[in-house]
Amino acid sequence: MCKINFSGKHKRAGFNHQVICTLDGRLLAITDPLPGSRHDAHAFRAHGLDQLLDSSTLADKGYVGLGLTTPTKRRPGLGLLREQKTNNRVLNRLRSVVERVIAQVKTWRILHTGFRRPLGLYGRVFSSGAGGWCFWLRGTPYE
Template identity: 65%
Template sequence: MNFSGKHKRAGFNHQVICTVDGKLLAITDQLPGARHDAYCFKKHGLEKYLDKTTLADKGYVGLGLLTPVKHKPGVKMSKAVKENNRVINKLRVVVERVIAHIKTWRVLHMGFRRPLSSYQRVFSVVRGLVFLAAGGTFE
């Protein structure tokens, strides 16, 4: 189910892959918004395209990607771990900027207010336009 009774809107989870210089490579089809990022990563089979040098956020810990270390309650993080997290997060800023650029399309950042059965068609058009604007192709 994609509808959140709490927020009164539909939510979807898309995975975005881009290079560290900001070139958009892929936007996956939607999965229900209540699904965890790690589940969506596995469900789309992205592990065959990415490896241990791929930067990811803390939602992907344990998947063999380069992620920041999570802070454990009651345990002080060393300066080296903090610095490592800082370096990873500085590199990931580009990814977050690409995601923010995609969300400039109102249909992707606001609640989807049309019949949910039409979301896939609308998203496919927007994804094509995003790639066209980024200088990519529809392939």
């Protein structure tokens, strides 16, 4: 019997989530899971984020060609120009905050350990956990 989204190599199921946050580290949204091993560009389009975000959005090299601000990729056998390296350094410094938010999201128990329940329940369990965490970010109504 073949398990859907299951990696025999890693012995875990794979999902792709897209994380959107501000440059000051405030989490804005986490998309629902996209099953399987999918490229970030595919997940970006599948969730309709291309309709919501524009060229002012910073992204990593997995989003090249989608109209977002991304670092310049080095072509095989050629180096980057000094201006390109400087531009990449500036973008990467800004994105370091985003990477820390992603690292914090990955510490959630549902993402940190292997999901041991039936995979059909993953979306519901993740949504309830993410909703609680986003509520915690906003603060309690009693403050």
